[in-house]
Amino acid sequence: QKEVEQDPGPLSVPEGAIVSLNCTYSNSAFQYFMWYRQYSRKGPELLMYTYSSGNKEDGRFTAQVDKSSKYISLFIRDSQPSDSATYLCAMKEGGSEKLVFGKGTKLTVNP
Amino acid sequence: DAGITQSPRHKVTETGTPVTLRCHQTENHRYMYWYRQDPGHGLRLIHYSYGVKDTDKGEVSDGYSVSRSKTEDFLLTLESATSSQTSVYFCAISERDRKVDTQYFGPGTRLTVL
Numbered sequence: 001q002k003e004v005e006q007d008p009g010p011l012s013v014p015e016g017a018i019v020s021l022n023c024t025y026s027n028s029a030f031q032y033f034m035w036y037r038q039y040s041r042k043g044p045e046l047l048m049y050t051y052s053s054g055n056k057e058d059g060r061f062t063a064q065v066d067k068s069s070k071y072i073s074l075f076i077r078d079s080q081p082s083d084s085a086t087y088l089c090a091m092k093e094g095g096s097e098k099l100v101f102g103k104g105t106k107l108t109v110n111p
Numbered sequence: 112d113a114g115i116t117q118s119p120r121h122k123v124t125e126t127g128t129p130v131t132l133r134c135h136q137t138e139n140h141r142y143m144y145w146y147r148q149d150p151g152h153g154l155r156l157i158h159y160s161y162g163v164k165d166t167d168k169g170e171v172s173d174g175y176s177v178s179r180s181k182t183e184d185f186l187l188t189l190e191s192a193t194s195s196q197t198s199v200y201f202c203a204i205s206e207r208d209r210k211v212d213t214q215y216f217g218p219g220t221r222l223t224v225l
Contacts, residue, residue, distance in 0.1 A: 032212050043201055043216040044154070051212075088154070092212070097142070097161075098169070099214055103153040 003027050006089055006102025015111050019076040023089035023102045026070065030091040030100075033065050035074045038086045038104065047087075048074065079109045114138045115217035117202050123223045130189040132220050134202030142205035143185040144169075144214060145177060147198040154201065160185055192224045 006023045013019055021035075032051055036044035048063040050056050050072075056063045062075040072091070076083055089102040114137035124130050134143060144159040146169075156169030158177040166177050174196060176188045189196055202217040 034213055036216075041219075041221075043218045046213060046215055049213045090154075090214075094212070097144075097159050097167070098156060099144075099154075101154040103151070 003100050004089065004091065004102045007105055008103055010106040010108060012108045012110060013079055015079060015081060015109055017079050019079050019107060021074040021087050021105050023072050024070055025091060029093045031094045032092045033072050034090040035063055036088040036090060038088060044088055081109050081111050084108045115202055115204060117217045117220050119220060121221045123225065124192055125225050126193055127191050130192050132187045132200055134185045134217060136183055136204050139182055140204040140206065144203040145187045146201045146203060147171065148201060149198050194224050197224045198222060
């Protein structure tokens with residue numbers, strides 16, 4: 001079983017839709033959870049950072065962590081064409097240098 | 112953008128030649144990382160540094176070496192490049208020394224080994 005699983009998509013939605021992106025993981029020691037957005041031919045850009053369980057909201061973006069189910073989600077409300085990118089989940093144990101990434105989900109928001 | 116620059120941004124080289132990639136940061140972060148990104152594999156850690164002259168291996172370190180003689184610079188060297196090292200290489204810094212344990216990435220270097 002891979003440490004982090006992420007559906008690669010691609011996912012195509014109309015502008016204004018609510019987008020749900022998800023990752024599952026197997027390592028119960030993960031404590032830090034991140035979502036990165038990566039535009040084509042660019043570096044990953046940190047979107048959301050969560051420590052342990054719970055929800056975090058930043059504008060149109062909401063990150064959820066359910067440690068009991070080993071499942072994290074990123075919701076994008078009122079999606080825009082500028083949200084078209086690949087979204088990477090990442091997580092790590094406390095005190096570890098190893099950031100484990102999902103393989104990314106490619107999202108296209110159609111005008 | 113966390114003040115990270117990478118050079119060169121693009122490089123084409125031949126099998127067997129040495130290649131050095133440079134990562135430069137302007138914000139005095141202690142932790143720096145080198146990743147490679149490949150289709151089907153995602154981002155994988157090559158090496159990281161936790162201070163000047165302090166480095167350690169990641170999960171795909173074979174064929175790579177690193178050096179850090181100054182806080183601001185972290186160099187990745189391919190001693191004898193192979194076609195399997197064709198990839199996009201990203202440098203990252205961590206803000207864990209400022210209580211936020213996450214990483215910020217540079218713009219990347221696209222390396223092609225012929």
